[in-house]
Amino acid sequence: MLKFCSLYSGSTGNSLFAQNNNTKILIDAGVSAKKIIEGLDSIDVSPNEIDAILITHEHSDHVQSVGTFSKKFDIPVYANSKTWSKIPKEVQKIDEKNIHTFNSSEDFIVGDLVIHPFRTPHDAIESCGFNISDGNTKISIATDLGHVTPEIKSCLMGSKFALLESNYEPEVLRICSYPSLLKSRIAGPNGHLSNNMAGQLISDLIESGLATVILGHLSKESNFPEMAYETVLSELESRRFKRGTIDLSVASRFEPSKLIEVG
Numbered sequence: 001m002l003k004f005c006s007l008y009s010g011s012t013g014n015s016l017f018a019q020n021n022n023t024k025i026l027i028d029a030g031v032s033a034k035k036i037i038e039g040l041d042s043i044d045v046s047p048n049e050i051d052a053i054l055i056t057h058e059h060s061d062h063v064q065s066v067g068t069f070s071k072k073f074d075i076p077v078y079a080n081s082k083t084w085s086k087i088p089k090e091v092q093k094i095d096e097k098n099i100h101t102f103n104s105s106e107d108f109i110v111g112d113l114v115i116h117p118f119r120t121p122h123d124a125i126e127s128c129g130f131n132i133s134d135g136n137t138k139i140s141i142a143t144d145l146g147h148v149t150p151e152i153k154s155c156l157m158g159s160k161f162a163l164l165e166s167n168y169e170p171e172v173l174r175i176c177s178y179p180s181l182l183k184s185r186i187a188g189p190n191g192h193l194s195n196n197m198a199g200q201l202i203s204d205l206i207e208s209g210l211a212t213v214i215l216g217h218l219s220k221e222s223n224f225p226e227m228a229y230e231t232v233l234s235e236l237e238s239r240r241f242k243r244g245t246i247d248l249s250v251a252s253r254f255e256p257s258k259l260i261e262v263g
């Protein structure tokens with residue numbers, strides 16, 4: 001059985017956890033090492049048990065402590081070669097034997113888990129989402145995507161669980177205090193996914209078996225958890241899905257979710 005926990009998720013920092021019986025991984029280390037340790041402690045996992053850290057892309061809200069954390073606990077880190085080239089300071093801290101490079105179009109194995117990376121349209125050098133599978137069950141992580149490509153939709157098909165970006169509400173983004181350049185970056189095709197776009201994607205995935213979704217990577221200034229939740233639900237209702245069709249929740253930027261069992 002796969003288990004998943006959003007330790008922290010939001011535009012200010014991201015670190016996610018997934019495991020099956022024999023393998024435990026982190027996806028991104030974009031908050032302090034201390035916070036990651038606290039988050040893992042809340043689900044009774046020791047940092048020494050982590051088998052690998054997967055990196056989605058080089059932005060600091062995803063890599064802030066990857067070097068420190070890897071060095072402290074001797075953990076292998078997986079990123080594509082272009083992403084490695086953009087985080088030289090973190091690379092310096094990581095023991096050479098712990099630097100692993102994946103090809104963004106090829107599956108790779110970590111312990112008992114098969115990882116399928118897929119490209120996301122985002123203003124990073126080569127950002128990725130991940131399908132994680134134990135051979136029976138597939139879960140997906142897709143954040144930092146400006147729009148939903150056909151590849152993303154087909155990769156997410158058949159997932160029982162997804163941590164999906166629901167970054168901003170267009171009207172709140174329009175009136176919030178961000179500079180206008182940042183606003184157009186967020187809403188652009190290589191920025192972030194809006195609440196509506198997340199709802200539409202979830203609607204398209206329900207019939208392929210999607211049962212549980214955590215909305216994540218919410219913007220600090222241009223979204224609210226209740227608004228993301230309600231907008232996604234009303235998008236589902238507009239497609240005639242009843243409330244309760246899926247188990248929907250919103251990840252916190254401040255505290256870990258519970259450990260979700262997906263099987």
Ligand SMILES: [Zn+2]
Nearest residue numbers: 059122124144
């Ligand atoms: Zn990013």
Ligand SMILES: [Zn+2]
Nearest residue numbers: 011059061144
């Ligand atoms: Zn991000």
